[in-house]
Amino acid sequence: MTTSTIHGFPRIGPRRELKTATEGHWASRVSAGDLEDTARDLRRRTWELLRDAGLGQIPSNHFSLYDQVLDTIQLVGAVPQRFRGAGDELATYFAMARGAADAPAMEMTKWFDTNYHYIVPELGPDTAFELAAEPKPLAELAEAAALGIETRPVLVGPVTFLLLGKPAAGAPAGFEPLSLLDPLLDVYQELLARLSDAGAAWVQLDEPAFVQDRSEVELAALERAYRRLGGLARRPRLLVASYFDHLGDALGRLVAAPVDGLALDFTRGGDRNAELLAAAGGLDGRRLLAGVVDGRNVWANDLEASLERLATLKGLAGEVVVSSSCSLQHVPIDLDAETGLDPELRPWLAFARQKVDELTTLARGMTEGTGAIADALAANREALARRRGSARVRDTSVRQRLAAVDADDLRRGSSYEVRRKAQRERLGLPPLPTTTIGSFPQTGDVRAARAALRRGELDQTGYRDRMRAEIDSVVGLQERLGLDVLVHGEPERNDMVQYFAEQLDGYATTELGWVQSYGTRYVRPPILFGDVRRPRPMTVEWIGYAQSRTGRPVKGMLTGPVTMLAWSFVRDDQPERDTAMQVALALRDEVQDLERSGVAIIQVDEPALREHLPLRRGRQGGYLAWALDSFRLATSGVLDETQIHTHMCYSKFGEVLPTLAALDADVAYIETARSGMGLLEDLQQAEYAQGIGPGVYDIHSPRVPPVSELRDLLAEALATLGPDRLWVNPDCGLKTRAYEEVVAALTNMVEAAAEVRATLR
């Protein structure tokens, strides 16, 4: 008999119950007990849903109040010293995520190449691991058992935990978190013994860090860890899980280790995983979790293709379990809740609940033969055929236009040097021009107006007037602050991707399709399902209005093609490059419309450029090539005197610096505040010659940087980069900040720029 499972289910609740309860708790409106009640209720509902859907093996400990890595930090006693006085366990937990009085929050970063963020463990020689007094995996195992549901606790694996960590602030230079493997394994050993005593038959240890290229030392650590854990007498059966790509060299090592099962992704890197597994001689007699249903997109599975894949895997393991490729936390919960969705699209889609049904259907087909699922297969075949043939998916004019794109369309008319002169004459800006990244604080008023528009309580004209009033106020403020290049503030945008997705053909948006981004921040990624076309200009009116209110230049503000893909669910029926180039064509038209309307500076943001980099180095070159082409296609259709700006977030730029230069934007704003201008040297080495605005302060923090600090940073940047191409700006948009902080920080920034400018005379 073939059975089915998943790695995890969304934990936020169908109506975002977890967010409401958690934020209520932070605001002291919801007691710890009530928060726990909500959490317990959500866990119960999920387990029961999975059981009632007929899922064969049900996971536990995939629930989290904030983040699974943060859970693990507390589970293994890796709480940094500065949080030790924060209070009880729950208070300490949230203090690590959000910061406390004298203890800044722990860093947060992307979970592999997803849009989920985890809390980064801080590890040092003083880290003294110790199993929590009441380990969460044990509590949840017992909680499910009390409902009569047997579960498989899911844990972050010990090696991945260390590889996700960073050396703590006080750690000696060269400290390697991996050096803590043995003491950490002691804690896992104790936990496994207790889980075994508590009746867990299986436990899942997630080691996704090994779908990235890993050194021999790291691979050896993995092997050592699982030889040790596998060799324990008192333990549940061990399932080592991977997802997001193939396991590469780690696969053979794990097959050789005394573990009882392996979970492999057969969606991303699937063919390679199959090859590697065959080459390793298969999992003789052991269990394989075959991840054939993609946990990261919203497309209905191709059931027949999955059955074929499963058939080829049968000979490679003792038992094949049909599985999602990864946790379903990366997709919305329930398609059925989405009442406003275009009925033509609906059969093409599967959210978490629908994916569970796909898994149980596949398992049934494997066990009872395809005859038993004939109806499901027929409906699936028809849905896929309709999707392929739909006029909503294929737009001939878009395809023809893309086919006609040639190398000239990806190149500006003149070199940067020539453009620079033309732009200088047109704009007449002082050296070290001051500006911002685009958004100003989104006030409750602005959000209320949008909600009223949605509910029909405010009409289009009323809404436009409210937004215009907001633009007036933002423009006026920037003039008073003395900024040189202004923005309209982006009040009309709910989100920098969704705003455009709502206006482009080929995109659908959801009402309840929330996905956790981090903690209580959830997003609703739009669904890019078909050929993309821009029916009409998207931003020209707003920018034109802002420009009409001031004599200073106002920047046009667009979201670039890579980010439009990275923060959406993207069609899986053509290469990402083709999709990105279609988005680029739509943006190119917008850029040219802005130019024609008299806008002199157009900023095309690509905050996701770095984070969308594929996990395996072998795939990165291909990705960077299309990222570049699509940006250039979007931005190269303008005259020399039109200045193209771009912006990227996040500090680890090593990998993309050459790409930054090749984007050939006239000015790039990048985050440097948190890495302390260290990036400037890299910039020189990458032979980046264009304008550059290294963010001088961190907008993620409410702290207002003093003039002296900003002046020193600018002086340093000036010394390295020279006066001709340095811009002065914060490191990201101001949307999430309060006006008080923004006014204070920008006042200081303008003052610092003036002081440094004065030294140039």
Ligand code: GLN
């Ligand atoms: N222009 C956007 C803003 O200012 C850029 C946001 C981002 O980089 N994530 O909000």
Ligand code: ZN
């Ligand atoms: Zn940014």
